[in-house]
Amino acid sequence: MTARPLGLAPSTPTGAALAERFLRIRRRTLELAARLSPEDTVVQSMPDASPTKWHLAHTTWFFEQFILGRDDAYRSPNPEWHFLFNSYYQSVGPMHARPQRGMLTRPTLDEVLSYRARIDDAIAGLIVRGGDDALPTLVELGVQHEQQHQELLLTDIKHAFAQNPLQPAYAPDGPRALPVAAPALRFIPFDEGVVSVGFEGDGFHFDNEGPRHRTYRQAGSIANRPVTNAEYRAFIDDGGYRTPTLWLSDGWATVQGEHWARPLYWDEALETEFTLQGRRAIDPHAPVTHISYFEADAFARWAGARLPTEVEWETMAAGLPVRGNLQDSGVFQPRASSFETELGQVYGDCWEWTMSPYVSYPGFRPLDGALGEYNGKFMNGQWILRGGSCATPADHVRATYRNFFPPHARWQFSGLRLGNDR
Template identity: 70%
Template sequence: MASRSLAAEDIGSRFGRVRGHSLELCAHLSAEDLQLQSMPDASPGKWHLAHTTWFFEQFVLGRDPAYRPRDPAWHYLFNSYYQSVGPMHARPQRGLLSRPSLDEVRDYRRRIDDMVADLLARQDDAELSSLVELGLHHEQQHQELLLTDIKHAFWCNPLQPAYRAPILAEAGAKVVPLRYIDGGEGIVEIGHRGEGFAFDNETPRHRTLLQPHALANRLVTNAEYLAFVREGGYREPGLWLSEGWATVQREGWQHPIYWQDDLASEFTLAGVRAIDPQEPVCHLSYFEAEAFARWAGARLPTEAEWESAAQGLPVHGNLQDQGRCQPQPAVAGEGLLQMFGDVWEWTASPYISYPGFRPLPGSLGEYNGKFMCGQWVLRGGSCATPRDHLRATYRNFFPPHARWQFAGLRLGQDR
């Protein structure tokens, strides 16, 4: 009996694993937890579970003209921003969707999963496999958002409950001293080479010019950022971009979002705990990262500097797979440390297209390209990012005021 290609078998197995993991992340959350929407930028966990399922229904199963959706009204509820496939429910009002129920959403997932798995079992189709792979990486983005959004929602609760039990770090180890490592200079190539999966915004591979520069060997720590806070960093307008200073004044920022006002404790996915001075500082906006770098007599790296340094490095570190969901100190190692995991690293680069960029054809072209305005690039992944979702060319992006993501910084310098 002829067998399907290895690639088709692999995508079927991966589909079951990734889809199952989303449910695992929600397994001990109540229906009430998964209904919460704590701010317009966040979404309820139930909506994440439904939207990622809608993605497969719309773009995989919907390729068949004979397919009929599970419920046509849900197309409106669970479309995120794909204007070319129809209207959608307002993002700030997703928390109002008490119906469909969580049980109905779980049943929706089972039904769509069964149909997609059956399709993968019957068809050895490169286009189908590519669409499913895109859907799985989309799902992994939402797995990270599930964690960041529930963290914000629990922080808003006066009880400040824990999402998970703490995993204690090794005590007594000292963080690696900060030093700068010279980066490459001259003409280099960045962007995806073409082997394996990549989003369209990572292409095409192209040449760019690097000026003499250096990157810090590790991420900025809580202790280093605390010195910035204590020395009045949030009260000194000369350190901030104009829009950043206006945001600080308007929002009343005095420290990172999850730090308590005592500057000794912070809210984590394991609840409130003492700030570890050696852990990487986390949940910073671009404005905060840029102001700290200026205060430190440094700057943020460009995304080209970061990617040039990361090329060839293995993707390992404190990622979601480790289960900590909290940045960890860099206590050992030579060279560039923490390039993957712990916290996303803000760069000095606006999120714009690469030379020769072409979005995906059709509605999927809305995935990345239309957001190339008013956003800044982050690199490297975080403690909430699945390991097999990352690569050196991965370009994350958020608006400069965003703080609820696991984002920190690495310093750079001109040489």
């Protein structure tokens, strides 16, 4: 195998530096889980979410399966766990049904933590000893996969805690957002023409971020910041959830069937929202989050605008540094922000829905083997989000990163930024 099957550049750390990165990110997952009781780690609040214990085990299984398992002489000490903690890799074997992950009271949390420690030692030792050219690439993919599950761990436990009448706080002692007024909303124009999008250069990228290619961008504009809670409240007060002409057909059916009338986690009075720090007053200046693609699209239509395309988002964000209210801040909640750049809050706070369906770029080829199931097979019925959220690690996102979810999903920190044709 070559050293770059996943788009990893030759500048990727190797040896001791890669082992340190691997162990640091693995420890970070344990730090996030350490706030939880053993009972907390088992609960599964809906089929789309997974228990914390399952996240801890599945990310470990990933390293065991795709790195240690490459050695024909390797024998797993718990081969029966392969069935429990495989997620969706059909080519490597069957798996436990996703909606029933909360039934897995065994293995215990202590056994899963011991499993993590054993695999961590094995992977770190393998990195230091050195392997074939593919090893750094596979370790980095596993690390990036781990960071995706760090975000899922936070959003999944938030959903679980919100179902509890006691509404426990995940991080009651977390730093509070300072009161800041959102800058006035304005639109930044861009010209029409041929542009290039997709990843190029050094560093890791997922296969769905490439290949870099040229495409045509119509002239238009994009908002300088995400839509705020106050602006979304105006949509609600104006009957947005009661006006069928604002909604896509499937969106209106979902609103009716699910009885949606506000973002997930807002109370009926539209005064408070459930957060990872407990129930808090809604900050009118903070970006609205926990809305679906259907809601984002309806709001944009109500506002006389539209959602941006992912090409518009990426070309306007290109070159901006990755900084903002990301997981590293420890706030775990979107917050209002002042900014010096023309385009603000590009990274962090909330993932931003775009109007672009999740499809392949021209020339895309999935990876060979089981890892080809990582991204490519989900290019159906999902929509692209950009930018990262308050639960996303800062060193995990970039302008070309393509997140994707089905249009009804709203338990993620998902919001929107407006686009326009003028």
